[in-house]
Amino acid sequence: MSDSKARTFDLLPRPTRRQAIGRLAGAATVAGLGLPVFAQAKTLRIGATFDNSSVEKANGCGLFLGSSAYFNALNRAGGINGTKVELVMADDQFKPDIAKANALSFAADSSMLAILHPLGTRQTAEVSDAVPGMAVVGPNTGTVALRKKANPNTFWVRANYDQEIDKLIATAAVLGQSRIGLVHANDPFGLSLLEGFKASLVKANLEPAVIATTPNTTSMDVDPAARAIAKANPQVVIVGLGGTAPAFVRALRAAGCMSQAYGVSITAGFLGQLGDLAHGVGFAIVVPSPYSTKFELVRRYQADMLASGVKDFSLISLEGYMDAAVLAEGLRRAGPAPTRAAVLAGLERIEAFDLGGVKINFGRTNREGSQFVDVAVISSNGRLIS
Structure with a gap:
């Protein structure tokens, strides 16, 4: 593994970093995209472009840790309709032009079904516009102007x-x-x-x-x-x-x-x-506190993060976990041999979908899934209070 690849999980505490990489990696590496992925003979392939090396790296890595933990758990349970999910990452350095290039590279691969949680306002705009025939799920931005654009391929999980x-x-x-x-x-x-x-x-x-x-x-x-x-x-x-x-x-x-x-x-x-x-x-x-175990969603998230060797819980990794759960539901509804069009249709049919305390509602004319918003404060002892 090159130095650039080795830095992918720099946010992990040193004792768990090697374990997490092993669990998230599987046995194969996708050439040119910089991160090991799950090795499967037959997979549902999902792309993820985000900042993994620049000013927004903390958010990018957090999103990916959460979505990876979700798909790890899903794959251990047999995948979707008996098929495993492969999550492929590309670093866009928080640069819109690179995010667009990554999206176009994903789109050029006919086995790639959708794109998960792009990070940033301009980055999301470039990604959504570049791949009109692919679902873009869970962009990490709440910019309202983007949601007013005619991008029916983009499914927003977070509130604005x-x-x-x-x-x-x-x-x-x-x-x-x-x-x-x-x-x-x-x-x-x-x-x-x-x-x-x-x-x-x-x-x-x-x-x-x-x-x-x-x-x-x-x-x-x-x-x-x-x-x-x-x-x-x-x-x-x-x-x-x-x-x-x-x-x-x-x-x-x-x-x-x-x-x-x-x-x-x-x-x-x-x-x-x-x-x-x-x-x-x-x-x-825009997600519950990652420590609020009154939510079934949070209890599952904590268990799946720990199973993937990650002990640090965060709001951003919980958001990535939720994004992955929503995309997985769209994949389920797309049927046993999903196409890009079937995934788009499957996501559109998600209504009153309970993630375990947070409900997601899409529809033919609605692409804003969640209305959940709360306020949290960092206490004097460093704990998150909401």
């Missing part, structure tokens, strides 16, 4: 960012916090958040306390935005950033601002980089 911001502002209002600001990236992802933020404030009969921007989703030039927020000193700042969120929060605290920080869901994957500064940070979540 407008729903997340509505929940964050409603939570702030319950706590008596009315001076609310926003920091967002100056790109399609960030501008979508800005539109949702303004609409949510109108519904709450509030005005924005401050709005600041960073150059783009990957830019670490966050100090000017942090200083602008600190100067306005809102009661709450909604952090509409992903991989750059930890740098922003550190800059905000360094500027002397102690405003309550609420992140959108993609922020959660990076809170581990904040250390003690994560305490008290809140964020929207």
Whole structure:
């Protein structure tokens, strides 16, 4: 295995990393795509393109750990209609053009049935447009503008960012916090958040306390935005950033601002980089807490992660697990010899599908499956409270 392949599971704790690779890998490696996959004589092949080496690596690896754990468990139980599932990864480095190239490579392989959880707003747009005849399931973005596009091949599992911001502002209002600001990236992802933020404030009969921007989703030039927020000193700042969120929060605290920080869901994957500064940070979540065992979904997820040698539970890996479960249901409904068209039709027929506490509803004119949104906070002892 080359050095680039060996870094695929860098997020795993050292004692379990070798075990997890062995369990996830099987006995064969897909040439050129950089990750071992399940070796089967006959398989249902699924592609996954996401960032495995750049600023969004934490989220990309988390998604893949969760979906891999689901398919491992599924394969141990006999697969779908007696056929195993093979999950093939390609690293897009969080670059839209590479994500598109990966999707086209998957589409050129007639054995590949669907694409799972692309990561990022522009990346998802490129992937969905590039493969209109393939199902794209569970994109890891809540950008509303993408969902308004005519992409009937794209099935959204998570709630959208407008729903997340509505929940964050409603939570702030319950706590008596009315001076609310926003920091967002100056790109399609960030501008979508800005539109949702303004609409949510109108519904709450509030005005924005401050709005600041960073150059783009990957830019670490966050100090000017942090200083602008600190100067306005809102009661709450909604952090509409992903991989750059930890740098922003550190800059905000360094500027002397102690405003309550609420992140959108993609922020959660990076809170581990904040250390003690994560305490008290809140964020929207679009899946249940990975520790909330009152959900049957979470109990299955924990068992399947452990069976795959992964002891660290997270929101992002639970999201990947859910994405895989939804795609698997579409594959089941596609019949014993599924085609790409049959998978699309199978997904479209999913209605009132209970994942174990979270329901998924698609339909002929509906591609937004889940409405689940909650708010979680990192406590003083580092635990997730929702």
